[in-house]
Amino acid sequence: MKVDIEKFCRSCDVCQKSKFSNFNKFGLLIPKPIPSQPYQSISMDFIISLLWSDGYNTIFVVVDRLSKHVSFIPTTTGLDTKGFADLFVKHIVCKFGLPESIITDRDPRWTTDFWMGIAKVLQTRMSLSLSHHPQHDGQTEVVNKLLTTML
Numbered sequence: 001m002k003v004d005i006e007k008f009c010r011s012c013d014v015c016q017k018s019k020f021s022n023f024n025k026f027g028l029l030i031p032k033p034i035p036s037q038p039y040q041s042i043s044m045d046f047i048i049s050l051l052w053s054d055g056y057n058t059i060f061v062v063v064d065r066l067s068k069h070v071s072f073i074p075t076t077t078g079l080d081t082k083g084f085a086d087l088f089v090k091h092i093v094c095k096f097g098l099p100e101s102i103i104t105d106r107d108p109r110w111t112t113d114f115w116m117g118i119a120k121v122l123q124t125r126m127s128l129s130l131s132h133h134p135q136h137d138g139q140t141e142v143v144n145k146l147l148t149t150m151l
Contacts, residue, residue, distance in 0.1 A: 061073075
C-alpha cells in the first residue's frame with residue numbers, strides 16, 4: 001500500500017504543480033536554540049521581482065522563530081540600507097521590541113558596515129547563512145514558498 005501511495009503522489013498532476021520538492025539534507029545539521037520569548041529571535045528575507053501593486057514590487061518577510069508569527073511588509077527593490085533600517089524599526093522594533101538574534105541570508109542589505117554597526121550597538125547577534133544553503137533560514141524560506149504559491 002505504501003508503494004502505491006508514493007507512486008500515486010509522484011504522478012499526481014496537482015501535487016507536482018502546487019508543492020515544492022524537498023531534498024535530502026547533506027550531513028548533520030545543528031539546530032538553533034529555541035527562543036524563550038516571542039521576537040527574541042527572528043529570521044528575515046525578501047521576496048523580490050513581484051508584479052507592481054500600489055507602488056510596491058517586493059515583500060519584506062519577518063518570521064518570529066518561537067510563535068511562527070509572520071509579518072509581510074510591502075516595499076520596493078530600490079530600498080537602500082537607510083530605508084530598510086526605517087522599515088525595520090517602524091514595523092518590527094516599534095511593535096515587538098529589539099530581537100536578540102537575527103537569522104538572514106547574505107543579501108547585501110544585511111552585510112553592509114552600517115547594518116553590522118547597528119547590530120553591534122544594539123547588541124543583536126546577526127547569523128548569516130552560507131552561500132547556497134537556504135536550509136539555514138528554513139522557516140522563512142518555507143513561508144516565502146507558500147506566499148509565492150498563493151500569489
